[in-house]
Amino acid sequence: xxxxxxxxxxRAARADMRGRVGLVPTMGYLHDGHMALVAAARAHCDHVxxxxxxxPRQFGEAADxxxxxxxxxxxxALLQDAGVDALFLPGVEAMYPAGAETVVTVPSxxxxxxxxxxxxxxxxxxxxVCKLFNITRPDVAYFGEKDYQxxxxxxxxxxxxxxxxxxxxxxxxxxxDGLALSSRNVRLSPSQRQPALVLNRALDAAAEAxxxxxxxxxxxxxxxxxxxxxxxxxxxxxxxxxxxxLSDLKGRPNAPVVILLTARFGDVLLIDQRVATPPxx
Ligand code: PAF
Numbered sequence: 001x002x003x004x005x006x007x008x009x010x011r012a013a014r015a016d017m018r019g020r021v022g023l024v025p026t027m028g029y030l031h032d033g034h035m036a037l038v039a040a041a042r043a044h045c046d047h048v049x050x051x052x053x054x055x056p057r058q059f060g061e062a063a064d065x066x067x068x069x070x071x072x073x074x075x076x077a078l079l080q081d082a083g084v085d086a087l088f089l090p091g092v093e094a095m096y097p098a099g100a101e102t103v104v105t106v107p108s109x110x111x112x113x114x115x116x117x118x119x120x121x122x123x124x125x126x127x128x129v130c131k132l133f134n135i136t137r138p139d140v141a142y143f144g145e146k147d148y149q150x151x152x153x154x155x156x157x158x159x160x161x162x163x164x165x166x167x168x169x170x171x172x173x174x175x176x177d178g179l180a181l182s183s184r185n186v187r188l189s190p191s192q193r194q195p196a197l198v199l200n201r202a203l204d205a206a207a208e209a210x211x212x213x214x215x216x217x218x219x220x221x222x223x224x225x226x227x228x229x230x231x232x233x234x235x236x237x238x239x240x241x242x243x244x245x246l247s248d249l250k251g252r253p254n255a256p257v258v259i260l261l262t263a264r265f266g267d268v269l270l271i272d273q274r275v276a277t278p279p280x281x
Contacts, residue, residue, distance in 0.1 A: 001076070001079060001080040001084050001085065001086065001087055002085070002086045002087070003076065003086075003087045003089055004086060004087070004088050004089065005089050005090055005091060005094065006090075006094065007090065007094055007135055010086070010088050010135060010136065011135065013086055014049070014086075014136055014137055017046070017047040017085075018046065019045075019046030019047065020044070020045045020046050020047075020139045020140065021045060021046065021047045021048075021049060021136075021137070021138045021139050021140075022040075022041035022042075022044065022045030022047070022048050022049070022138060022139065022140045022141070022142065023041070023048075023049045023050070023051065023132065023133075023136050023138035023140070023141040023142070023165075024037045024038050024041050024048065024049070024050045024051070024084075024141070024142050025050075025051045025053075025128075025129060025132050025141065025143070026050060026051060026052055026075075027052065027053065027054045027055065027068065027183070028052040028053075028054060028070055028071070028072060028075050028183075029068075029069040029070060029071055029075065029183040029186070030074075030075045030078050030079070030183075031173075031181045031182070031183065031185075032173050032181055033144050033146065033172065033173040033180075033181040033182075034144075035078065035082055036144075036170055036173050037142040037143070037144065037170055038050060038079065038082045038083075038084060038142075039082065040142055040168065040170055041140070041142050042082065042083050042084075044140070045139070045140065047085045047086075048083065048084045048085050048086075049084070049085065049086050049087075049088060049136050049138060050079050050084045050086075050087050050088070051087070051088040051089070051090075051132055051136070052072065052075055052087065052088075052089050053088075053089070053090055053095060053128065053132075054068050054070065055095075055124055055125070055128040056092060056096075056124075057096070057120075057123075057124035057127060057128060058120075058121050058122075058124030058125050058128065059121075059124070060118050060119065060120065060121065067187070068183070069183055069186050069187070072089070088132070088135070088136060095128065095131060102127075103123050103126075103127045104123070104126040104127045104130045104157055104161070105123050105126065106122065106126050106153045106156045106157050106160070109122070109149065109152050109153045109156055109245075109246055110122035110123060110126070110149075110153055112246060113149055113239055113241070113246065113260060114149050114260075114262070114271065115149065117237075117262075122149070122150065122153045125150055125153060125154070126153055126154065126157045129141075129154050129157065130157055130161060130163070133158065133163045133165050134163075138165055139164075139165070139166065140165065140166040140167075140168055141154075141158075141165050141166070141167055141168070142168050142170060143167065143168070143169055143170070144169070144170060144171075144172060144173075145169045145170060145171055145172055145273065145275075146172040146180050146181075146182070146271070146272070146273060147271070148258055148260060148273040148275075149246065149260070151167070151169045152246060154167055155167045155169075172272070172273070174200065177197055178197055178200035178201070179193070179196055179197055179199075179200065180199070180200070180270075180272045182270065182271075184268055184269070184270065185270075187267075187268045188265055188266075188268055188270075189266065192232060192265040192266055192268065195230050195231075195232035195233060195265060196232075196233075196263075196265050196270055198226060198227060198229065198230035198233050198263075199227075199233075199261050199263060199270060199272040200272065201226050202222075202223040202224075202226035202227050202238075202261055203223070203259055203261060203272060203273070203274040205222040205223060205225070205226050206219050206220070206222045206223040206238075206240070206259040206274070206276070207259065207274050207276035208222070209222040210240075210253065210257055210259070210276035210277070210278055211276055211277065211278065211279065212279070213252060213278055213279045213280065214252070215251050215252045216240050216249045216250065216251065216252070216253060216257070219240045219253075219257070219259065220238050220240050223238045223259060223261060224236070224238055227261070227263065232265055232266075233263040233264075233265065234263060234264040234265070234266075235262075235263065235264050236261065236262065236263040237260075237261065237262040237263070238259070238260075238261055239259070239260040239261075240253075240257050240258075240259050240260075241257065241258055241260065242255060242256075242257065242258075243255070243256040243257055243258040243275050244256070246258070252278065252280070253278045253281070254278060254280045254281055255278075255281050256275055256276065256277045256278075256281055257275070257276055257277075257278070258273055258274070258275050258276075259273060259274050259275075259276060260272075260273045261273065
């Protein structure tokens with residue numbers, strides 16, 4: 001696997017690649033969810049590029065950025081074993097040289113839900129992913145459905161800016177106990193891990209309510225009841241939105257919905273999501 005820190009060198013290597021090129025953008029500290037994206041890219045593309053860049057522009061607080069886990073050596077070994085052809089590993093100065101000020105915003109999908117809690121977050125994501133698309137020129141790029149709002153923002157950006165990149169979303173990968181894999185899980189203490197499983201159980205309950213044709217308030221209530229059973233699930237957030245547009249819903253949904261949950265376990269904010277289809281859809 002070739003490793004490039006420099007944009008010009010990466011571009012030169014990319015220019016020599018023939019056939020379908022797949023990109024897996026990451027912030028590192030890789031887990032099986034990332035590796036499922038790499039495996040899909042490997043299965044469907046002639047060349048696989050991965051990137052590791054902890055993007056400062058998508059972190060609100062410096063403390064959050066500093067606390068983000070990193071293990072580049074281990075990540076490189078995993079990517080190499082998975083058959084990645086080239087890794088883009090830029091520094092902050094390469095991605096945001098002095099004077100860089102252009103941003104990419106997808107307003108209607110970014111300002112709500114997680115975006116309302118973390119102002120500027122999705123602008124940071126859309127901007128860096130647009131830059132990664134421009135630098136690596138992939139035919140297809142792979143993202144996890146776990147970050148559902150992020151996936152919709154990136155899809156919209158890719159289409160609106162005529163990037164020509166196909167954006168593929170892959171299902172959330174879970175541990176055997178049901179916890180959605182996330183680089184943040186490592187920050188859960190052993191006594192927080194079991195309580196965190198309530199998120200998946202709450203999604204099961206809300207999805208079941210959706211599939212039997214319940215109105216949106218009852219779907220939300222099904223998740224709320226489960227989350228209320230876990231005292232360590234702090235400040236839980238429950239949103240049931242249209243799965244295609246993230247718009248608010250009233251009454252009985254007649255198209256797929258996405259159930260988006262957030263909760264803090266100590267100082268670790270976890271998110272999880274599920275798409276569910278009502279019987280009338
Ligand atoms: O999901 C992530 O790891 C990041 O948000 C992404 C898409 C690599 C952009 O920095």
